[in-house]
Amino acid sequence: GESVGLHLPTLSVQEGDNSIINCAYSNSASDYFIWYKQESGKGPQFIIDIRSNMDKRQGQRVTVLLNKTVKHLSLQIAATQPGDSAVYFCAERGKLIFGQGTTLQVKP
Amino acid sequence: EAEVAQSPRYKITEKSQAVAFWCDPISGHATLYWYRQILGQGPELLVQFQDESVVDDSQLPKDRFSAERLKGVDSTLKIQPAELGDSAMYLCASSSRAGTANEQFFGPGTRLTVL
Numbered sequence: 732g733e734s735v736g737l738h739l740p741t742l743s744v745q746e747g748d749n750s751i752i753n754c755a756y757s758n759s760a761s762d763y764f765i766w767y768k769q770e771s772g773k774g775p776q777f778i779i780d781i782r783s784n785m786d787k788r789q790g791q792r793v794t795v796l797l798n799k800t801v802k803h804l805s806l807q808i809a810a811t812q813p814g815d816s817a818v819y820f821c822a823e824r825g826k827l828i829f830g831q832g833t834t835l836q837v838k839p
Numbered sequence: 840e841a842e843v844a845q846s847p848r849y850k851i852t853e854k855s856q857a858v859a860f861w862c863d864p865i866s867g868h869a870t871l872y873w874y875r876q877i878l879g880q881g882p883e884l885l886v887q888f889q890d891e892s893v894v895d896d897s898q899l900p901k902d903r904f905s906a907e908r909l910k911g912v913d914s915t916l917k918i919q920p921a922e923l924g925d926s927a928m929y930l931c932a933s934s935s936r937a938g939t940a941n942e943q944f945f946g947p948g949t950r951l952t953v954l
Binding site for chain 1: 932946
């Protein structure tokens, strides 16, 4: 069946460094992906999305890259801040299938 | 800023009891979703409504779970009887359109603990 999965369950970075969270998907027909951030005790929050006709999309301090050849997408966070500490999920459209999530820990 | 409201935020119950969760989506959002999130995992869709109609409940354990959205606005998710394995976060989300590339807005969730 369809699946999305993040490569690492936990990522620890130093404050101010850049963070890269990776995600693989299995459905080559997927045409839309979303990154969500979930802080402790809260529901997921939309960060950024990307359509399959794009390779890159930038937001405020975040960039999503899509590599359709290897069915891989990544979320890059520039100048990581303590407030970025959360669980990050990639999801694909349709039934909005979530992966397991990567916990980002920011060390001061 | 408009938000999805859920209540209660926390619920502790004993197994075999009945529990109910309530969700009020963002005003004007026709599509409403209920998800279950087990600790350490991503949300899993239980049921999707378009207005008052169920469009997907394929993952809803219908022997004990039920969901309704009678007037196409707020929604209730019920579990009867609750089992130990039902302990999880129950998230409600809404979006303005279904089946299109449109983000879902999530509520804060109801944390259910079954003893």
